Each structure stands twice: as structure tokens, then as C-alpha cells.
Amino acid sequence: MNEADIDAVAAIRVRGWQHAYAGIVPRTRLDAMTVEDDAEQRRKWFARPRRRSTDLVAVDAADVPVGWICFGPYRGRSSAAGREEASGWEEEAGEIYALYVRPDLIGRGAGRALLAEAHALMGLDERGQGFRTVVLWVLEANRRARRFYERSGYRADGGTQDDVYDDVTLTELRYRHALRRCDR
Template identity: 40%
Template sequence: MDPVAIAGSWAESIAAGRSRIHVAVLGELVIGYAGVGPERDQAAPPATGELYALFVHPSRWDTGAGRALTDAACADLRAAGCTTVQLWVLEANTRARRFYSRYGFTETADRTHSSLNDLPEIRLRASL
């Protein structure tokens, strides 16, 4: 992953009004972020938002930062009128899948492959 390219992509999407980002900080250190916006799948039901990304630095796992970011992301989508949130997670990322399951996300039948190394992904969904 190229951090400069990722940051540029987020900056472009935010400036265009396609997404919003929430950041977790500890002092002056950014320890995580969550990006949200409208569901990119045109076939998605109305009032569906998407959690595009959730990242917490591994040194800050199990501190509540992931839950706080997910709370902020879901509140943002509710405020935007969404009643459902969807996300894609790598099939092999069992830690993330457990986290999302505890949060209330359920697995759908939808599958794809990520743009990063063509790895299998699963779509998850939760009511807001």
C-alpha cells in the first residue's frame, strides 16, 4: 500500500463530497480512521450507506478506538438518512469479521475480490 496514494484518494473523495472521514487521535498521534459515504453499489437498497474503511493501528487494538470509530461512522450515516450500512471485509481477516459480528453486522451472500492483491472479500450488513 502506498500511503501517499491512499491519502490523495481520500482527499479527492472528501473534496468531491463523496465520502467523510472520522479520525481517532491520542494526543497528537492519529491512531485510526473510518471512512463512510453512500453505498457504491447501484443495486443497493435505498437509504444504504457504506463503511468504506476502518483502520486502527495494531498497537491500539483492544483499546475501544475501533468501536468509537464505528460508532461515529454509523452515527454519521444515520444523520445522512441511512437505515442500513454495508462494508466489504477480507474473507481471511477473521479478527475484523469477529469485531463486525460483535457490532451487529451479518454476512451476506455477496462476494468479490479486493483491489489489493485480488483477495476474496465478503460483504457484511447491519441495520442503523
């Protein structure tokens, strides 16, 4: 991803939220999202000098972004019971922060390709960052995303976190996947 992709990525993210979280996240929250606001946030994030994340885009035949993934070191988020106790794996863990595909292209392979490339870049081989494990957070009620990640080798590991959207509390589940030497 480069700076020229930010507007397209913002559109993918906003439309992705509005599609994936319809009936889960309150409609008022989804309706309030704008591509312009999201693009402004993406620009600030992208310009951070010590940013440790990596952003990739999947493009169509015309070189237009159709999917986006953002990943980096595991942030060690809180669990519902408070700060999680370190058990050792966290030090060598990466995290998928976001993965979205244009809603009309879901199920056609862009998400799988982005995830595979992220695994390769995070992994243990000469291309990778040396992470042994990758984690991500997914809304408990987002069954479609949970099935996608489970088919990709992720398993819920018991970590939870609650997020509040317009006074509605939604639980996120932490999913974990062990990276192999060449996980592509």
C-alpha cells in the same frame, strides 16, 4: 479528519494492512506498500471536489491520530456472479469504506468508537445522513475483523467479491447492519 492528519492516517492504513493481512495477502504486496505512496493517494482523495465520503480520526491524549474510518454512500460493488440485482435496500445504504487502528492499540476501543460515530453520522436521527443500512466488505480470511464486525451487529448477507493481489484471488464478504434511530 483534516489535511494535517493525512500522513498519520497513511501510516495507520499501511501498518494496518501489513498487520491485519499478514498471512492472507501475499507478502510481496504488503512489503511494497509505503506510507509515502499511501499519503499521496490520501491527498488526492481528500482533495476531490465532489467527494461524498466522510473521514474521521480517533486521537490519543496528545491529539495524535491512532485510528481512521472512511464512509459514505453505498457504492453497489459487483458480486462474484456479476452486477448485483437491486433489491431496494441499496438506495438507503451507507458503506464503511475503511476502518483501521494502529496495530498496537487494537482491542482498546478506538475501532468501536469510530464505528459508533460513523453509525451516528450515517443514521436516521438529526445528526445523520438518513441511511437505514450500512454495509462493508471484509476479506473472508480475516477472521479477527469478521468477529469485530459481528460483535458490532453486522452479519454476512451473501454478497461476495473477489480481489486479486499478486495473482492470488481473495474473496471479500459483504456484511450488513441495520441502523436504528440512534445507533451509538
